[in-house]
Amino acid sequence: MTARIFIDGEHGTTGLQIRARLAERRDIELISVPVERRKDPAARAEYLNAADIAILCLPDDAARESVSLIANGSTRIIDASTAHRVADGWTYGFPEMDREQAKAIASARMVANPGCWPQGPIALLRPLIASGLLPADFPVTINGISGYSGGGRSMIEDYESKGEDAPEFLPYGLTLNHKHLPELRTYAGLAGDPVMQPAVGNFAQGMITVVPLQLGHLPRVPKGEELHAAIADHYAALEHGVVEVAPYSASERSSEIQPERYNGTNTMKLHVFANDDRAQALLIAVYDNLGKGASGAAVQNLDLMLSGN
Structure with missing residues (x-):
């Protein structure tokens, strides 16, 4: 039927x-x-x-x-x-x-x-916490940018009516009380709320979420390759998923990391970058805020x- x-x-x-x-x-x-x-x-x-x-x-x-x-x-x-x-x-x-x-x-x-904002960070953090590479009480910060369609009809109308006068980059959530924090904390497996700083860009749809990691204070500092392997192994074990993991590589920039890259699709692409000498890493998710988001x-x-x- x-x-x-x-x-x-x-x-x-x-x-x-x-x-x-x-x-x-x-x-x-x-x-x-x-x-x-x-x-x-x-x-x-x-x-x-x-x-x-x-x-x-x-x-x-x-x-x-x-x-x-x-x-x-x-x-x-x-x-x-x-x-x-x-x-x-x-x-x-x-x-x-x-x-x-x-x-x-x-x-x-x-x-x-x-929600669109929590999905990327959850996709990146949950496998690392589940594998033990990051503790649940690790101090997490999240930033990123999404298209103005994420703000619904009123924001769409506001941006499109302003034309060239619309802000190119507009941070919000500056009270540090974003409505997605409970969801993000719960499903990433975090013990506390992260610091979350979202922004809106002057484009209709698409988004990037970024999780910077200061790893140097951990008792055992994981290498970038370990972080990547834990994330890649998690998604490789799933059937029919739409989350993809980019190969691990050292590069200054990537043409894949731009917010409108996967517009009109349901793809989420995850990236891991690291500097092992500095004990620092960047976890990045790229997806369509109106698609997978x-x-x-x-x-x-x-x-x-x-x-x-």
Whole structure:
């Protein structure tokens, strides 16, 4: 039987991207609230309960409300908001995080889609902490840049209306209380919150996240090749993952490390650079904030859930 998919919030940035990715598929049926009923709360509840899988592309409070409107025990949920990412009973939707995570997503009823900012650092740090090369209490800092589409419709409109006057590089999160910190700490395996300094660039989509490592204070300082091997081995052991690891090499720059490199794809590419004499390393992830960082991840999770039926 064809699975019925309802995108609650299909007219937002992530919802539109998901709908576009699913539009030509014949193995699913996309169901939508008719235009004349779009402002009717009863219609929203009706379609949420009629769906086999509901994908929530909403602000946090609205996502929680949608979950409360599902009165049956059969509608499965993918929530693209921040609301349920560390909530009990929800499965984290990063299939490559662990060897068994794809299976957990396939059988889950409620899946929390990851945020774009945490995914790269989690992908880089979790294998190192799991392997013992970094302790869980290691002091971590994270920085990077993403396209302005990551800020949703209001930021997109603001940037595009300013044209050439839009800022080329705009740091934010300067209160050091980014909403993704609980998710990042939990799934990277960190004992405490990292210092996170994100920025927005004057381009629509794509992103780079960077984790610098000062390794010299560790009782045993891992070499760059060891860091790379632990990360590469983790992803080599996974089937059907979309996270790739670049070969380890010493280079001043790489044409692959630019934020728009993988736009329109679901690829995440990880890089490890190190100076062993200085006991320093840089871990870098490059991916599309609207692909693997949002809508692409949601479709990947949808396909896993459909395969688990």
